Structures are given as C-alpha cells and as structure tokens.
Amino acid sequence: MGNKGLQKFGLAAGIALILVWCLLPVVWIISLSFKSSASITNGSPGFFPRDFAGWENYQAVWDNEQFRRAIFNSIGISLIATVLSVILATLAAYAIARLEFRGKKLVLSVALAIAMFPVVSLVGPLFDMWRAVGLYDTWLGLIIPYMSFTLPLAIWTLSAFFREIPWELEQAAQVDGATSWQAFRKVIVPLAAPGVFTAAILTFFFAWNDFVFGISLTSTEAARPIPASLSFFVGSDPFNRPVSLIAAGAVIATIPIVIIVLLFQRKIVAGLTSGAVKG
Template sequence: MARSTGKTVFGTWVGFVIVLVWCLLPVAWIISLSFKPLAETNAGSPQFFPKNATWQNYKDILSNDDFLYALRNSFCIAIIATVLAVIFATLAAYAIARLDFKGKRLVLSLALAIAMFPVVSLVSPLFDMWRTFHLFNTWPGLIIPYMTFTLPLAIWTLSAFFREIPWEMEQAAQVDGATPWQAFRKVIVPLAAPGVFTAAILTFFFAWNEFVLAISLTSTTSARTVPAQMSFFVGSDPFNPPYGQLATASVIVTIPIVILVLLFQRKIVAGLTSGAVKG
C-alpha cells in the first residue's frame, strides 16, 4: 500500500513538472530573448541563453515615446472599462439573483450569447458607426466595446455569489434601520468581495490583452493600446523584425498581470470555484 502511494505521489510530481515546463518554457524563452542584442537575434541564434546579455532592449523600449503612450492608454482604458463593468455588473447580478421577474433566464442566456459572439464579426460595423459618432481613435471607442464583452461574464460570476449570500442577512440589516441601498452596499457587496475581485480581474485581463478591436478602431498613438502598438514594431527590413524589442515589450506588459494574479490569487480562485459550483 505504501509503495502504491509512493508511486502515485511520484507520478503526480512528474506530471506537475512536465506541465510546469510546458507552460513556462515559452515565457522563459521570451525573457531570454529580451536580453539578446540585435546582432544575436538577427543571426538566428539557436542557444537558449544569450551569449552577450544586455539591457539595451529595455532601455530602447522605455525610451520609446510611442510605446509609453500605448502603455498609458492600456492602463487607463483597462482600468476605466473594469470599474464601469464591475459597477454595472454588480447591480445587474444583484437584481438577477434577488428579484423574480419574467425573462430572467432569457436575460442570462442573452448575456452568455453576447460573451460568446465573435469579436471579429463586429469590427466592420463598429468601424463605420464609430466614424459616424466621432468615437473612432478615442478612449470611449474602445471602452464601450470592451464593456460589452466583459459585462456578461462579470454578471454570471457575480450572480453566483449573490445567490450564495443568505437573504436573511439583508433583511436583518433592514430591520436594524438600514435602507435597501445601505444594506446592499454595506452587507451584500462586502460578502461578495471575492466575486467582485474575480469579475474585475477578468475584465482587466480582457481589456489589457485585447488586440482585434484595438488595431481596428484606432489609427494613432492617442488611443492605441500596447498589443496594437507592438504590431508596428518593425526592423530595418520586413524579414528582420526586432525580436528582442518585441520580447522586451511582452515582458513589460506581462508584469502588471503577474502582480495582480499574485496579489489576488486567493480571491480569483474563490470566485472561479464558486461560479463553477453554483452557477
């Protein structure tokens, strides 16, 4: 029995190591590539570690005004879209979880259908509409579609949390003199904090990494985000793109995501687990 248990533990660790290497090897390669000089990347160096490691790629990227403008746009657009989506999703999810009205299942089904709708199919109509409404190449021109695609997922996540919270707690707060809005804000929302954090993180991830809308609905660096701006990184000729700078930019834009995941990993796991069980 002990030998069988030891084999199981050993097999588990072997599988864990294989999955870890499989997932992290591309990340390690990108980090290594970001420290390689231009001559080494143009030569098609097959070695994993750089021969002459350098910080020049990071210096060039952080001194690139277009990249810094795109980084500012990404932060501001992602944060604004996240805040607005979480606010609207919280109110909508609370109404769906607490109120009984006709068409509740239809609303949830439509929300799920919107979340699964292919983004690329909306590029052409959005392009024409945004030019007509003067929203092309603006922050609102990206924030609005980002909210459209992130709200359904946020509503599904938060509605699962609101359904778990006992109705008696809200009633007790109202008996103690709290208004419905005070009971919602001071009792319900704090208890649903893991779901709120999960919805916020997922919304931020989508807005931070989105490429199709960002490249199609912008034309200058005034509203272009980092994923779209990276497609404009070109080298001396089309056959020698600046791989080192592309890898460096990828590392820089990944750092905020890693920090957010490390800070809120428990709340993210709690939110996703609850949504899977109760949703």
C-alpha cells in the first residue's frame, strides 16, 4: 500500500471514528425510546430492544399535556429571543463596524467576555431579582437572560461581516437617492445575510437547548421549556424513572434542531466561515 493508500485509509478511519463517537449517544437514546419500561427496569442490554414498544412511548409523551406545553414554551421563547437579538445585534454591529469612536475594541472584547461568562454564576442573583420584580416563572424572565448571552456573541459575529462590506456600496446607494436607512436595509443587510443567519441560529440553539435557566427561573409549566420539563417526568413509581418516555421526549425535542440543520446546513457553513478571513 502506497502513501496515498495509507492517507486514504487513515482519513477513512478517522472519519469513521468521529462518526461513531458523535452518533453513539444519538443511537443509544433512540434505542431507549423504543424499549418498554419493563425491559429497561430489567436491564435489557444492547442497542436493539428485545421488548420492542413501537411508537407507544412517543404517543404517550405527545399525549402528555405537560410535554406539549413545554414544546409551546420553547418555541415561543426561542423565536422571540432570536428575533429581538438579531434585530438589536444587526443595528449595534453595523454602528460598531462603520463608526469610529474610542473604546470600540474594548466594547467588542467586553461583549465577547459576557458571551463566555458562566451561566450558572448568574442563577442565584437572577432568581432573587426576578422574584422581586415579578418576572419569575414568565416568558420574559427567560428571554432576557437568553438575550444577555446571545446578543454580545451576535454583535461580535455580525461586526466582522459588516467590516467586510465595502463602504462604497452604501455611498453609491445614497448617491442614487436612497436614504441611510434604505441603503442599510436594502444593500447592507442582504450582503450580510450569512452573518445574520448565523447569529439567528446561534441564538435559537442557545435558547432551545438551555437547561440551567429553564429549571432555575421557573416553577410551573407556565414558562418551563422542554429541556427542563423533561427532568420532571415521573412515572407511577418515583424510584423508577420512565427512562423510555424521557428518551422519546428527548428525541422529539431534538427533531426541530435536526430539521433546521438539514434544511439550512449550507447557509450555516457559509455564515460560520465567510467572516473568518478579515476582522
């Protein structure tokens, strides 16, 4: 086997190892979702369920009013947080990219530091604050923390895209009679669409997958999102958690993310890579 053969073999082996490492938890949880509660209690080994429950677990989870309410909460909270974060981040990033002022690099550095701040360190203060002002166990009480972490990251991401857009394009649009707002909305924003889409995806993923805020800042199903709601699933026996139902709920909660990635994977890759040349 020559050098090229060894390289191809090594590449194939590496890809196979990465796929197994990444897909093993997914395959395992899907296998659990099709097992009956009795088989899990008895310790049924292996990926393939011996006591196949079919779609009964999925039907039972979907018929659960608590689960449907959690799905509704996650969709509403994630979409609102995404739209608000993208709008504010687009305007702020454009101003940072186009205007020259003292401390601009400091603003971007602070924004990135806030985005990387440990989430768990804010749970205690937010819990006391939200209970005092009446935001505990509400949609707004989760939207604000989500935006606090995703907005700085979105500003950092979008500012790199806006810096790549030539200033002359906006000036040409204004020469043709467009106002500053029209030039920004019809010329600049479409050119920065990959960055805007990337910011929206990052915000939506953060809001949809959050567990810490969701379980700490809610006490009822009024605003509890799906990751936190799954931890409250209990069966008839409090000492034996319905693992198969929880696995089925986790699979259902993952489906929207999988659909988004499959439909928009090209735009996601373009958004994550096109801003990496300059900035």
